[in-house]
Amino acid sequence: MKKSIMWEHIYEEADRLKELLASRQVADLLNAYDSRKLTRIIFVSSGSSLNITTIAKRFYEELAHIEVNTYTPFDFAGNATILTQYDREMTLIAAISQTGTSSGTIDAIHHAKKLGFNVLTLTETRNTPVEQLGDYYLNFLSGSEPCNAKTKGVCNSLTLLMLLAIEIGKVKGVLGDERYQAYIDEIAASIEDIPATIEAAKQWLENHQDWGKVQHFYVLGNGTNYGTAEEATLKMMETMCIPATVCELGEFSHGVHRTIGPNSNIITIVTEEYGHEIMKKTNGFLAETVGRLLVIDATSEPFTDDNVIHVAHRPLTASCLNLNVALQVLATALPEYNGIDPNQPMHEELTRLVGTRI
Known part of the structure; x- marks a missing residue:
């Protein structure tokens, strides 16, 4: 294809x-x-x-x-x-x-x-x-x-x-000038990280093409990157055309956890922001509970398990730029493993019916 x-x-x-x-x-x-x-x-x-x-x-x-x-x-x-x-x-x-x-x-x-x-x-x-x-x-x-x-x-x-x-x-x-420049420099460094992020995600996917067969998935995130979890969920729903669930880390154990099991497919986003220890414990639990677990790791001391994609640790911006890039690669590649164009038309008649765009 x-x-x-x-x-x-x-x-x-x-x-x-x-x-x-x-x-x-x-x-x-x-x-x-x-x-x-x-x-x-x-x-x-x-x-x-x-x-x-x-x-x-x-x-x-x-x-x-x-x-x-x-x-x-x-x-x-x-x-x-x-x-x-x-x-x-x-x-x-x-x-x-x-x-x-x-x-x-x-x-x-x-x-x-x-x-x-x-x-x-x-x-x-x-x-x-x-x-x-x-x-x-x-x-x-x-x-x-x-x-x-x-x-x-x-x-x-x-x-x-x-x-x-x-x-x-x-x-x-x-x-102040020093802190301002630190943020500008980190954004510039994050941009330089992008090619390596793309290749890391592609390499992981080559060995995990079975993710293309999932029929539902969860994405967990927190802090700055709760929005990244929302975007990952939307992006993969758009390209894979399957249902998905996004949940904030702290809320996951308030009921959503009751829905998971051996057939569940979960992606977690890990940074060093507040809640990091809870995310580590949650990942440990999920590794023993669900069928597929993918960890997108942006910490300074990443672990190297087979279910991990690592992106560069950029603490001022919580690595949000490259976390999104890694998840975009997933959303693009997974449908293609099934011979599906990730940008295929789907229910375009609804957007015309409700007048989404002028």
Whole structure:
């Protein structure tokens, strides 16, 4: 079978991210928009764009002292009271749509502007309704990605959100020069890690092609990378077209654990953030309980069991960039082992029926 176009986008990620890191668009935005009084960002997005806001949340709260709220477009536009309690000068609405054509996001922007809020829009595609409706604009700089399941667009938009948080933190004086540079340097190092991450994931998969036969899987994550677990679940559902369950680590033992057994297939994401010891204990239990366990490990002292894919330990960003890359490789390769195009059309009539995009 011909390899999916998704591979081309995955292999472009490092170069596209280097271009993003070198860009001045975030600095230019903050020259035009005074972020010094900013105390709240409300993200409005769907799918992968929603998942990256969950990952990025802690960067805004810790590095820029900005409270973050995340909403789907339906939840945002359908709630008449969401914005009434917030000061307009201290609140920014950030609407994200990779294609720039999401009808729900467009409705949400109209809702925010009607109430007098500044709106920052972020897209991959220029000259789209989402871009044109915003008061301010940032581009993913990922290039065109005509796929259902996005890869480079996810990594670029995630990195863009991190860079925006870091730059606002510097402007507000929360981040000193040394700490600011440490984050920039770690993002640059993470970009350099990407080729090795791709190859590590591909090598592991060559010896574990049986994962392509699973009919359901779980993904467990916590901290910064709970959002990565959400994105992994979505990405693999999009490409494998099977049901899946995502669960936050601390919640797994509050009922979800009762559903697992010898036929269960579980992926866990391991970092050194809060909860690391619980994750170690959970992995030990799962190794004795479930049929398949894959551990994506981003710690400083990784273990080398056969069920582990290791990515570089980057503690400031919790290795979130390369954890997503490793999981994108899984989502692309596993359907192909079964002769299935991971980007195949599936129930496109529903998106047309409900008007997902304009």
